[in-house]
Amino acid sequence: MQTVKMVVTGPFSSGKTEFIRSVSEIDVVATERKISSDAEKTVKQATTVAMDFGRITVDEDLVLYLFGTPGQKRFDFMWEILSEGMLGFIVMVDSTRPETFREARSILETFRAYAPTPYVVSANKQDAPDAWDVEDMRHALRLDAKVKLLPCVATDKTTVKNVLLELLYSILAEMDGGAK
Amino acid sequence: MALRGNLRDFTVTQLLNLINLAHKTGTLVIEGPSEVARVAFRDGKLAYAQVGQEDNRLATVLHRSNRLTAGQYNAIIQRAAHVTDKELGLLLINAGYLSQGDILTALQAYFTDVVRRLFTWVEGFFRFENEMMPPEDRINVRLDLENLIIEGARQLREWEQLQDEIPSLDMALKFTERPDTNIQKMNLSVEEWRVVSFINPKNTIRQIGAAAKMGDLEIRRIVYGLLQAGLVEVVRPEGAPPTAQERTRAAAPVQDKEEQKSLVNRLITRIRSI
Numbered sequence A: 001m002q003t004v005k006m007v008v009t010g011p012f013s014s015g016k017t018e019f020i021r022s023v024s025e026i027d028v029v030a031t032e033r034k035i036s037s038d039a040e041k042t043v044k045q046a047t048t049v050a051m052d053f054g055r056i057t058v059d060e061d062l063v064l065y066l067f068g069t070p071g072q073k074r075f076d077f078m079w080e081i082l083s084e085g086m087l088g089f090i091v092m093v094d095s096t097r098p099e100t101f102r103e104a105r106s107i108l109e110t111f112r113a114y115a116p117t118p119y120v121v122s123a124n125k126q127d128a129p130d131a132w133d134v135e136d137m138r139h140a141l142r143l144d145a146k147v148k149l150l151p152c153v154a155t156d157k158t159t160v161k162n163v164l165l166e167l168l169y170s171i172l173a174e175m176d177g178g179a180k
Numbered sequence B: 001m002a003l004r005g006n007l008r009d010f011t012v013t014q015l016l017n018l019i020n021l022a023h024k025t026g027t028l029v030i031e032g033p034s035e036v037a038r039v040a041f042r043d044g045k046l047a048y049a050q051v052g053q054e055d056n057r058l059a060t061v062l063h064r065s066n067r068l069t070a071g072q073y074n075a076i077i078q079r080a081a082h083v084t085d086k087e088l089g090l091l092l093i094n095a096g097y098l099s100q101g102d103i104l105t106a107l108q109a110y111f112t113d114v115v116r117r118l119f120t121w122v123e124g125f126f127r128f129e130n131e132m133m134p135p136e137d138r139i140n141v142r143l144d145l146e147n148l149i150i151e152g153a154r155q156l157r158e159w160e161q162l163q164d165e166i167p168s169l170d171m172a173l174k175f176t177e178r179p180d181t182n183i184q185k186m187n188l189s190v191e192e193w194r195v196v197s198f199i200n201p202k203n204t205i206r207q208i209g210a211a212a213k214m215g216d217l218e219i220r221r222i223v224y225g226l227l228q229a230g231l232v233e234v235v236r237p238e239g240a241p242p243t244a245q246e247r248t249r250a251a252a253p254v255q256d257k258e259e260q261k262s263l264v265n266r267l268i269t270r271i272r273s274i
């Protein structure tokens, strides 16, 4: 029995828990805790304290685990632990909150430093009326044209599947590239 | 008789009991697996405690127990670094910020917490230094040991039970195929998540404990909880003890490129079908 994992990271309240919940076959084990600081409270009431944990069984001997990192900075000691052995990672960005783009960028860089695995960026909450256009976000996030920036609605399984698939295609492409 | 020995033969709780009964004055030095603790007593009462490099200055203790705001704390650290704890205590009392009781309560809580942490140390050497007392400029408390001894004894019983439940730390853990449906109700702590993230049939419980920087008692307690919750099961570890690099590969233990690609392709097929 093999297990592989992917990590879903991104700033506070970007939709990581929701994303994993959409595709996990088990109820996502999230340790949500009531938020303490007032600034964060205006965004939402509960935050993931340690991490979310979702599972997709592939077949008898392969299971994929999705780990969501806690959004709040003060739990970032978990990041390195989580990134160990991951197949790839997804950076969730809340398209409606440009004030979080800089942090998203910094999280992305941190994870890249932990492991040279493929990654994709997910422009989440594209269903919201005030969501930024994906191409505008690419500029704001200073993402190279090579980096996949994918529109997403975390509650919509189709878009979540697409993000996961694009990441897997990147992983596959890298394996092919490395073989040459 | 020199009071020195190994924690395996003489527990921290037993030591406290002895210090209490003999009304001892001096410092108990415990060399644990990763750090050294110093706990001072006067007439058999807890006076002071320090563990590893942990900052136990008054300002820090007060800040941690929310007696000082971050602003006040920073001002003290930046501008009053040369002021001793005793002086700082007097300044705060005279300025009407805190009472003597507030200060002692905060220190007592901190020192007690240090001793509680020592209860989880089951390996290490101890010695009692009659002459050694805390630095002159530090504030000491006077705390009866009885309650701590009772707490320690309770933990000791727990420790014995846990040893029965999880006799060997050289076994590995794996996720159960079908975690209980009530997994959703589980409220895992940060420590539990730390352990969960290392679970792999290739890592022994001992290795997980070391990687997560946990003592034997702590890792046993957490593993016991995860076992009870039906999230994991104990298995024989796969192969030899893995290196850090192997541990990385253990999460995706694929040998060659073709195998890796087939694995990714299986993942793709599966996700398309969701």
Ligand SMILES: Nc1nc2c(ncn2[C@@H]2O[C@H](COP(=O)(O)OP(=O)(O)OP(=O)(O)O)[C@@H](O)[C@H]2O)c(=O)[nH]1
Pocket (backbone or CB within 6 Å): A011, A012, A013, A014, A015, A016, A017, A018, A019, A044, A046, A047, A048, A049, A069, A070, A071, A072, A124, A125, A126, A127, A128, A152, A153, A154, A155
């Ligand atoms: N409209 C819309 N709302 C979303 C979407 N994804 C998440 N949300 C909402 O955004 C809020 C935050 O989502 P979470 O999934 O809790 O975010 P998180 O990243 O796990 O947050 P932390 O764990 O606190 O960092 C919740 O109220 C979600 O219902 C989306 O695609 N569209």
Ligand SMILES: [Mg+2]
Pocket (backbone or CB within 6 Å): A016, A017, A018, A030, A047, A048, A052, A068, A071
């Ligand atoms: Mg969350």
